[in-house]
Amino acid sequence: MLEIEAISRQFNGRSVLREVSLRLQPGEYVAIVGESGVGKSTLLNLIAGLDRPDGGRLALDGVDYGSLDEDALTHLRRDKLGFVFQAFHILPHLNLRQNVALPLWLQGVEGAAAEAPAQHLLEAVGLGERGDSWPRELSGGEMQRVAIARALVHRPRLVLADEPTGNLDPANGARVLALLAERIREAGAIGILVTHSLEAAATADRVLRLSAEGLVG
Numbered sequence: 001m002l003e004i005e006a007i008s009r010q011f012n013g014r015s016v017l018r019e020v021s022l023r024l025q026p027g028e029y030v031a032i033v034g035e036s037g038v039g040k041s042t043l044l045n046l047i048a049g050l051d052r053p054d055g056g057r058l059a060l061d062g063v064d065y066g067s068l069d070e071d072a073l074t075h076l077r078r079d080k081l082g083f084v085f086q087a088f089h090i091l092p093h094l095n096l097r098q099n100v101a102l103p104l105w106l107q108g109v110e111g112a113a114a115e116a117p118a119q120h121l122l123e124a125v126g127l128g129e130r131g132d133s134w135p136r137e138l139s140g141g142e143m144q145r146v147a148i149a150r151a152l153v154h155r156p157r158l159v160l161a162d163e164p165t166g167n168l169d170p171a172n173g174a175r176v177l178a179l180l181a182e183r184i185r186e187a188g189a190i191g192i193l194v195t196h197s198l199e200a201a202a203t204a205d206r207v208l209r210l211s212a213e214g215l216v217g
């Protein structure tokens with residue numbers, strides 16, 4: 001279970017999140033919408049353990065983030081999280097299959113045991129023929145699909161996606177959203193999709209709106 005209890009975050013004395021709370025059970029997939037600048041990415045970064053709240057509590061499967069040092073948070077991210085960022089963080093010196101296999105390598109999975117699921121995910125995002133290509137050869141939308149494949153390859157308990165279809169045409173956008181929903185449901189994972197697209201949000205089970213009043217469903 002993901003527990004977010006009254007978390008707050010300020011930047012330079014300006015309050016961005018005020019006592020935001022949310023509880024999600026395994027298998028729940030929600031979309032978060034809201035005006036630009038309201039704090040959606042800030043909230044995802046806190047849930048990912050990439051940033052710390054100024055107040056409140058976050059816990060995943062009973063483990064309180066506040067009790068974890070940076071190393072332990074890195075391990076939690078490595079083992080339990082799949083994150084599709086707005087900037088894709090694709091590594092230029094690895095080919096596409098290797099980029100997708102990376103979360104498995106970090107868990108100590110090697111060789112075909114990592115490459116086969118990576119290839120499978122590349123096929124699922126429509127890049128099955130491109131495993132040997134290099135990131136510099138890709139379009140923005142192709143990079144985005146590689147990032148999504150990489151976020152799902154290690155079957156994470158918690159999938160966070162920040163505007164994952166921003167660079168995609170409607171057909172590829174729909175394909176990626178269907179893949180996200182399918183993987184989350186199949187694995188009984190928790191999914192959070194941040195998007196400005198109401199059409200994309202509708203592919204989740206529930207849509208929550210973030211505003212100054214908090215998250216409203």
Ligand SMILES: Nc1ncnc2c1ncn2[C@@H]1O[C@H](COP(=O)(O)OP(=O)(O)OP(=O)(O)O)[C@@H](O)[C@H]1O
Pocket residue numbers: 011012016034035036037038039040041042043
């Ligand atoms: N590291 C930071 N330092 C200072 N201000 C920040 C930082 N990160 C975010 N902010 C501010 O917090 C506010 C919320 O930003 P955030 O990116 O979370 O919004 P968002 O809802 O995701 O917006 P968008 O829909 O435009 O992506 C913005 O005003 C932003 O300038």
